[in-house]
Amino acid sequence: xxxxxxxxxxxxxxxxxxxxxxxxxxxxGEGDIVWGGRKAQLSPDQKAWLDAMASRGxxxxxxxxxxxxxxxSPEQTKILRQEMARLGCRNPLNSFGISMxxxxxxxxxxxxxxxxxxxxxARGEIRWCxxxxxxxxxxxxxxxxxxxxxxxxxxxxxxxxxxxSYADKADWIFCLxxxxxxxxxxxxxxxxxxxxxxxxxxxPILLISGYSPFCxxxxxxxEVPKDQLVGELNKGWDVAxxxxxxxxxxxxxxxxxxxxxGSGGPAALAEEAKRAVGVDADGRLADPLLRxxxxxxxxxxxxxxxxxxxxxxxxxxxxxxxxxPSMMKYYGTELNKARYELVMAAGGSDALEWESxxxxxxxxxxxxxxxxxxxxxxGTSEIQLxxxxxxxxxLPGA
Amino acid sequence: MALFLTDEQTMLRDTARQFVxxxxxxxxxxxxxxxKEPAGFSRDLWKQFAEMGFTSILIPEDEGGLGLGHVxxxxxxxxxxxxxxxxxxxxTAVGAVTALKTGAADxxxxxxxxxxxxxxxxxxxxxxxAKHRPAQTALRxxxxxxxxRLTGAKTFVPLGHVADLIVxxxxxxxxxxxxxxxxxxxxxxGAAGLTATPERLADxxxxxxxxxxxxxxxxxxxxxxxxxxxxxxxxILSAGRAGAAAELLGVGGGAMDMTIGYLRERKQFGVxxxxxxxxxxRAAHLYSEMEVARAAVLKAxxxxxxxxxxxxxxxxxxxxxxxxxxxxxxxxxxxxxGGIGMTDEYDIGFYMKRGRVLAELFGDANWAADQLAxxxxx
Numbered sequence: 001x002x003x004x005x006x007x008x009x010x011x012x013x014x015x016x017x018x019x020x021x022x023x024x025x026x027x028x029g030e031g032d033i034v035w036g037g038r039k040a041q042l043s044p045d046q047k048a049w050l051d052a053m054a055s056r057g058x059x060x061x062x063x064x065x066x067x068x069x070x071x072x073s074p075e076q077t078k079i080l081r082q083e084m085a086r087l088g089c090r091n092p093l094n095s096f097g098i099s100m101x102x103x104x105x106x107x108x109x110x111x112x113x114x115x116x117x118x119x120x121x122a123r124g125e126i127r128w129c130x131x132x133x134x135x136x137x138x139x140x141x142x143x144x145x146x147x148x149x150x151x152x153x154x155x156x157x158x159x160x161x162x163x164x165s166y167a168d169k170a171d172w173i174f175c176l177x178x179x180x181x182x183x184x185x186x187x188x189x190x191x192x193x194x195x196x197x198x199x200x201x202x203x204p205i206l207l208i209s210g211y212s213p214f215c216x217x218x219x220x221x222x223e224v225p226k227d228q229l230v231g232e233l234n235k236g237w238d239v240a241x242x243x244x245x246x247x248x249x250x251x252x253x254x255x256x257x258x259x260x261x262g263s264g265g266p267a268a269l270a271e272e273a274k275r276a277v278g279v280d281a282d283g284r285l286a287d288p289l290l291r292x293x294x295x296x297x298x299x300x301x302x303x304x305x306x307x308x309x310x311x312x313x314x315x316x317x318x319x320x321x322x323x324x325p326s327m328m329k330y331y332g333t334e335l336n337k338a339r340y341e342l343v344m345a346a347g348g349s350d351a352l353e354w355e356s357x358x359x360x361x362x363x364x365x366x367x368x369x370x371x372x373x374x375x376x377x378x379g380t381s382e383i384q385l386x387x388x389x390x391x392x393x394x395l396p397g398a
Numbered sequence: 399m400a401l402f403l404t405d406e407q408t409m410l411r412d413t414a415r416q417f418v419x420x421x422x423x424x425x426x427x428x429x430x431x432x433x434k435e436p437a438g439f440s441r442d443l444w445k446q447f448a449e450m451g452f453t454s455i456l457i458p459e460d461e462g463g464l465g466l467g468h469v470x471x472x473x474x475x476x477x478x479x480x481x482x483x484x485x486x487x488x489x490t491a492v493g494a495v496t497a498l499k500t501g502a503a504d505x506x507x508x509x510x511x512x513x514x515x516x517x518x519x520x521x522x523x524x525x526x527x528a529k530h531r532p533a534q535t536a537l538r539x540x541x542x543x544x545x546x547r548l549t550g551a552k553t554f555v556p557l558g559h560v561a562d563l564i565v566x567x568x569x570x571x572x573x574x575x576x577x578x579x580x581x582x583x584x585x586x587x588g589a590a591g592l593t594a595t596p597e598r599l600a601d602x603x604x605x606x607x608x609x610x611x612x613x614x615x616x617x618x619x620x621x622x623x624x625x626x627x628x629x630x631x632x633x634i635l636s637a638g639r640a641g642a643a644a645e646l647l648g649v650g651g652g653a654m655d656m657t658i659g660y661l662r663e664r665k666q667f668g669v670x671x672x673x674x675x676x677x678x679x680r681a682a683h684l685y686s687e688m689e690v691a692r693a694a695v696l697k698a699x700x701x702x703x704x705x706x707x708x709x710x711x712x713x714x715x716x717x718x719x720x721x722x723x724x725x726x727x728x729x730x731x732x733x734x735x736g737g738i739g740m741t742d743e744y745d746i747g748f749y750m751k752r753g754r755v756l757a758e759l760f761g762d763a764n765w766a767a768d769q770l771a772x773x774x775x776x
Binding site: 074075078265266267270271273274283284285291292294295296298299300302303304306307309310311313314316317319324327330331382384385386388389390392393394395396397 | 400401402658661662669670672673675678679681682683685686689690691692693694696697711712715716718719722763764766767768770771772774775776
């Protein structure tokens with residue numbers, strides 16, 4: 001057996017032995033997703049699965065072992081992911097620390113910062129949130145105004161962020177701040193600080209889904225130690241853009257259902273629709289137009305699944321265009337919105353119920369509405385198209 | 399296996415790209431069309447393809463071929479698509495070779511060397527109506543003496559009027575609509591009772607209508623098993639769909655490159671029209687669709703090469719996705735070129751025509767999506 005085949009066999013055996021049965025059930029809602037952090041309340045199975053994976057560094061399989069990772073090669077990482085998918089293993093830990101901050105720290109952090117922050121991300125001990133958007137800095141993110149004043153041994157941060165995902169549940173924040181007004185892009189710095197620091201407050205924003213996953217976050221004379229600056233002073237935009245690429249990769253995963261509702265794929269959607277409209281004499285979905293829409297969606301979903309695999313492979317081998325995450329983000333989020341339009345069409349009036357027990361508190365309708373943010377957060381679809389046009393297609397004056 | 403071309407496959411692509419672009423660019427197709435060349439393709443070019451080794455890519459090494467796979471065949475097909483090169487590559491080097499590989503050694507020994515040498519071209523005779531419905535095969539093959547007698551009609555047979563070998567799907571049992579009872583036959587050019595009528599299509603390529611009036615073939619003309627040809631036919635069609643999808647990628651990629659180039663150069667209101675966001679967003683959307691199609695095609699090719707049970711489904715996805723993406727590419731191509739895009743003198747219209755023909759071949763996107771729905775149980 002080759003080394004890879006041995007790894008494959010051992011991985012399969014280890015997952016079968018260590019992944020609790022409950023952690024092989026499909027994720028049904030937000031409550032089934034483990035984000036980690038000081039305030040996390042994990043079920044015994046969730047905790048066992050997280051600890052087992054973290055002990056091998058497999059919450060972040062391709063990070064170096066020194067920083068809490070698994071030190072796996074691209075081929076081994078792919079095998080691990082495929083085996084987890086085959087067994088239906090849930091992701092043991094989902095976090096912005098893993099998908100966004102970690103890669104940025106690996107590239108821009110000092111050795112001391114990597115040793116300090118990465119292992120606790122890998123173990124799910126600290127939950128991070130992202131301080132990027134501001135009331136007047138959305139698509140024009142570099143127009144941000146939250147200031148960090150140099151006070152000798154610390155920065156003094158003042159200002160406001162908005163659309164901070166789970167700020168009220170997070171322990172730390174990675175935050176873009178203005179450290180110079182001389183230049184728009186070259187006056188931004190990237191800071192890390194504890195959300196329990198004096199002067200930090202959050203206020204949840206009620207969304208159309210009835211949920212409040214986002215907050216307004218306020219900073220009133222927050223003192224941040226100097227060693228929590230990532231990258232050079234006034235060069236935070238480079239870190240910010242690099243991190244955005246990773247954020248877009250993460251969001252593009254929603255194109256495949258993101259482990260959420262409807263991730264059973266088009267066949268599950270069709271089953272749902274069959275319950276609502278019945279079947280014809282050949283056992284096919286009796287609404288031929290809905291069936292056609294689901295079938296054409298299936299084409300795109302399967303094709304995008306291949307695209308995701310190709311993109312991840314190219315990324316691991318350094319073969320991808322630096323702006324390709326924008327394409328993935330654009331396509332994946334538009335696909336996910338299309339998926340949830342079909343979830344609603346297949347569910348009919350049952351899917352419209354907002355509070356009933358049968359609808360599990362309006363799970364479908366709320367998830368459908370939540371997806372509408374997919375093509376806004378992390379840079380709108382229109383911003384992604386601008387980036388593709390400018391950086392990949394090299395169109396003029398974009 | 400990683401889902402991108404290996405170094406060897408990338409080298410083959412570079413070789414094929416240079417060779418096809420130099421020997422058979424779009425002007426080659428245009429001149430064949432203008433000359434009303436009755437064969438519809440160049441036999442000289444086919445010989446050159448053989449000399450490059452292209453025609454024997456899928457022929458096993460121990461039978462005189464290169465023993466490579468559908469990824470490699472797709473690499474060549476994409477360049478054929480990009481240059482709109484009239485060629486029998488898809489029918490012969492992919493379709494017929496795949497068909498013969500499902501059959502007995504004697505037929506392979508006859509045809510593989512001739513295909514490898516560029517001496518023979520082949521055609522696939524599957525469709526009987528205007529839409530691809532392989533299970534509806536009705537052309538009858540009745541036992542007669544030591545062999546069979548074939549009676550019926552076929553349509554949309556690319557280069558069927560000049561093909562030395564025609565792979566014919568016929569019904570030896572069951573009724574139209576059933577998968578059982580289909581048998582594949584190797585019919586040779588000039589067989590008594592075979593009439594091939596060439597029809598020029600919108601893209602200037604030629605597909606034949608075939609009439610078979612009691613064409614007699616020997617029992618050893620059967621490819622595979624009598625009545626059990628559906629599995630073989632499915633393999634041929636999966637290979638054909640992945641291949642047509644690869645050629646489509648070339649057509650769409652060529653149209654897109656041409657269009658992006660035009661957006662950079664064409665000036666109106668004193669600026670390049672590519673600086674207008676209304677066009678930039680459409681171009682970026684098109685790029686995204688083409689990228690996703692490219693991934694789907696490579697996935698299908700790799701699964702075919704691995705003999706994976708999911709290959710049939712992946713080939714349907716590839717064909718449908720490439721059809722959808724390339725249809726967008728050629729439509730945006732003509733529209734963004736404005737008036738010049740409507741002229742015969744300019745090449746972009748050729749891409750639209752070729753894309754339309756390939757989108758129909760071996761089942762269009764709607765048909766493929768319908769098949770996927772059936773396979774997924776709805």
